[in-house]
Structure formats: C-alpha cells, structure tokens
Amino acid sequence: MPSTPRPTDAELAILRVLWDRGPSTVRQVFEVLLEERELGYTTVLKMLQIMDEKGLVRRDGSDRTHIFTARHTQSQTQQHMLTDLLDKAFGGSAKSLVMQALATRRASREELDEIRKLIDQAEGGKP
Amino acid sequence: MPSTPRPTDAELAILRVLWDRGPSTVRQVFEVLLEERELGYTTVLKMLQIMDEKGLVRRDGSDRTHIFTARHTQSQTQQHMLTDLLDKAFGGSAKSLVMQALATRRASREELDEIRKLIDQAEGGKP
DNA sequence: TGAGATCAACGAAAATCTTCGTAATCGGTT
C-alpha cells in the first residue's frame, strides 16, 4: 500500500515512460517526452529528483549516469488514482464510476465480454 | 461539452456541496465544508470567485448575497475527469480502467448486476 | 593530458493553488 502522493500530470508523463521502457536514464526519458512536447533536459532531471524525494521513483546512482525506476507498478498507481477519484468525485460509488466509464464508448465488444466475465467471476465468489 | 479546466481537489469539495444542495450562498457552502474541515469564510469566497472566472460555477449577483451554481452537472464533471484519467494513466483503455475499478471491491452484487445489464444493452446496440 | 561532451546539483523564476486578513460596501435597526 503505497503512501506516496498522487502524481501530478507531468509526473505521470514521466512514469508512463518508465512503465513502458523500464528503468531509464534522464536522457532516455527526455528523448521520449521530447517526441510529445518541447521541454528541456534539466526539466526532466529536476522532475526526477523531486519524484525521488517524494518516493515516486527509485534511483540507482552507482554509475555516473543514474538509472531511475518507477517505485510502484502502473497497476498500483492506477488503483491509487482511481480510489482517489472515486472518493472525491463519485461519492465512493464504484458502480457510478464504472457506468460513466462504460459510457465513454471506448470499449470494444471483446473488451465488454471480458468485463462481463470478470463480473461473473466476482459474483460467483460473492455468495 | 464543457471546456472548463479540471477542478482541483478544493474546487471539487465545493462542487460537491453545490451538487448536493443546489445553488447556494458563500455562507451555505462554508457551513457545510466546516463540518468536514477547518477553513475560513473568505477562503470559500475566494475559491468561488476564482471558480467563477474559470467557468466552473455561475454566479447570480442580482441580490446583495450572491448565489452560486455549478456550471456543469456532476455527471458531466465525472465524465470529464474520467476521460482525463483514462488518457493520462490508463493509456486510453476503458477496459483496464473498469477492471481496476471493479477490483476495488466496492460494488455490491446488485450493483454488479446493473453493470452487467448495461453491458448487455451496449452490446445489443453495437452491431 | 587537455578539450569537448555529458551529467548531476543548485537555485531561481513563473505559474498555479490554497489560505486568509483587511478594507470597503450594503442592509437593516435604532
């Protein structure tokens, strides 16, 4: 149960890179982010320093070029942010959150089938 | 489609009051929030002024005591924040968001049934 | 070995968020 703060938008962009590409150097993260938007190398460095202080990433400084790793998995972070949103905007109701999410119409038939299977499982295990 | 910014945590607390109790004065919002945490009257006033500038609330200043109203419904705001989270933390996959949400184990059997019905409907209407 | 490239650290600036004190204004009451 991670007690780290909820990542900000910019922090999340960095975490996405670390989740996708695994442990990375500042430069590697910088290059990926540069494809999406303009920003400076030292901006990324500073962000990673702050994220290290916050506990969002871990740093290996044994080499001259430090390696940064996301401290929590994407799943853990998703869970964290979802719970936060659930409490702050959905009055704690997972049902209404899921209904709204399904209303975004981004799920394909196959995905809906998988979701239904998950519900069946959940109900099966909940007598 | 509201092009207002995503509300901050403090703004969301105020919006919750407006959604629950309808159009309200600063004092009314203040009194409700005071039950949850300590804060000053002018803090709430200032927040509402800023939220008015941002377009998050509408203000009726025809009377001396102004009345504030949420500019978007709770549903619209939920949709907005969910879409934002979807893109920034779930790679746009509604499926994985729903799966994670269901994993919070906050939904009862009855709620799961309702969700499944919604999926059935969605699939029925999707050729 | 020394010149140039790469890197981390530091500090600081601009923007945003959150908080509230103080002052000005208005309404109702004496």
Added chain:
DNA sequence: AACCGATTACGAAGATTTTCGTTGATCTCA
C-alpha cells in the same frame, strides 16, 4: 442619520508545480 452585522472585493503570503540556466564534476578520446 448613525451604527452594526453580514457580505463582497482586494491583495498578499505561503505552498506546490513546472520550467530552465548556470555551474562544477566526470568521462572520452585525440
């Protein structure tokens, strides 16, 4: 009319977020 309480407006301070320039250290290789 003068006062009192309630309300809005203003401005500012502290915290956080996002950004980057500069500096000094370290590495590479010619």
